[in-house]
Amino acid sequence: MSQQVRGVIARSKGAPVEIATITIPDPGPGEVIVKVQACGVCHTDLHYREGGINDDFPFLLGHEAAGVVDEVGPGVESVAVGDFVILNWRAVCGECRACKRGRPQYCFDTHNATQKMTLDDGTELTPALGIGAFADKTLVAAGQCTKVDPSADPAVVGLLGCGVMAGLGAAVNTGNVSRGDSVAVIGCGGVGGAAIMGARLAGATTIIAIDRDERKLTTALGLGATHTVDATATDVVEAVQELTGGFGADVVVDAVGRPATWEQAFYARDLAGTVVLVGVPTPEMRLDMPMIDFFSRGGSLKSSWYGDCLPERDFPMLVDLYQQGRLPLDKFVTERISLDAVEKAFDAMHRGDVLRSVVEF
Missing domain, CATH: 3.90.180.10 (Medium-chain alcohol dehydrogenases, catalytic domain)
Incomplete structure (x- = not known):
């Protein structure tokens, strides 16, 4: 009935x-x-x-x-x-x-x-x-x-x-962050914050949180970020390069999903680094960038849908880590x-x- x-x-x-x-x-x-x-x-x-x-x-x-x-x-x-x-x-x-x-x-x-x-x-x-x-x-x-x-x-x-898995998976599953990597996350709301937590879980040693809201940057430090960048006060690409020995980050996660932030992510990564787009753009958004830059920099440009998760594999494992106090x-x-x-x-x-x-x- x-x-x-x-x-x-x-x-x-x-x-x-x-x-x-x-x-x-x-x-x-x-x-x-x-x-x-x-x-x-x-x-x-x-x-x-x-x-x-x-x-x-x-x-x-x-x-x-x-x-x-x-x-x-x-x-x-x-x-x-x-x-x-x-x-x-x-x-x-x-x-x-x-x-x-x-x-x-x-x-x-x-x-x-x-x-x-x-x-x-x-x-x-x-x-x-x-x-x-x-x-x-x-x-x-x-x-x-x-x-x-x-x-x-x-x-x-x-x-x-949804959101936590999307961000955490963007770092761990899609970005394949591993021990010793440098990671930058653009946008530190729920999804970006989860990407930061995922990067920390995976063993990244430099985790750079980037946002325009000081409150979110403070929260990001509590989630595992090692550095913060106020996007209203400094050039994001230059700041990431400065914090990574002049090279750029191994993995950059764009949790905003706008042309400007994706371009920042692209140029803030190291040569052969990885960009992960997990923020959702709207249909009318377009990119206008020199094609030679895509060729000359190499690396990977990825989109992450639901953090490339497999619920039956990922959910029980992550809940166990939470229950153990590790997540x-x-x-x-x-x-x-x-x-x-x-x-x-x-x-x-x-x-x-x-x-x-x-x-x-």
Whole structure:
């Protein structure tokens, strides 16, 4: 029998979010209902509200979540009722050319639940990133659930569901940061901060945090940065070169995703260094740079989508490191809020007051 729960929706572009009654159908084949315990407030949710992803309103927002499996549909064997899980938006198919080549982290045919959650009048909802976790419960594909240590704090480990994994993975998985490397991170919000933490975890010895907000630079030091650069007061490329013996960094992560920051990242890397783009640009953005510079500098120019993660591989490992005190993921939780405070959390995000607000149920 279908059930009704509370959920935060965006009805139209730019309109304030609201709490509505959500109808969840019984899980079908390969589907799972998860009782949400915590969900982070991510910039992507704000992009949905502003119509920056698509115009498939109304949206059921929220996606950085952890909770407990409440019901399972026919054929589900990977999780069972009562399992503590982190939700992810990349349920790999196992059948596409990437999966068959042993590269499931690049799966080209990820999937979500087949059925739709609805408003009480029958209007179909579009769940953010196929999850929709600003709700007491949500319907997802079983492959979107990754079992982890049930003693972990849901408000902390749920952040691996998007921003923290994106940044940490950009450094560790995409950038292949290793012991002794020098790393520069442009943009020190949640994703950039996670890239800094990932670089530290991987053994980088010089980690340079770059931002225009002094508060974020201070936070970056607490996440593992060894140096900071105020982009409003100095030339970023020159500053990175000065801090790396005049050469540039081995890996530069652009967590902003703008033409100006990507160009800074390109020229702030060492010869044959790596640039990782994890900040999300908008469709109209363009680059205008001398092509000879791409040829003469060598190295790698990469984009990182979800930190090139494989949830079933990465989530349990990172949760274990957090539980051991070796990965201070709790530093990303700025405040814990109720479901009716999501709109205020968007405002705090805009002002740069938080790394993450987390809704607790």
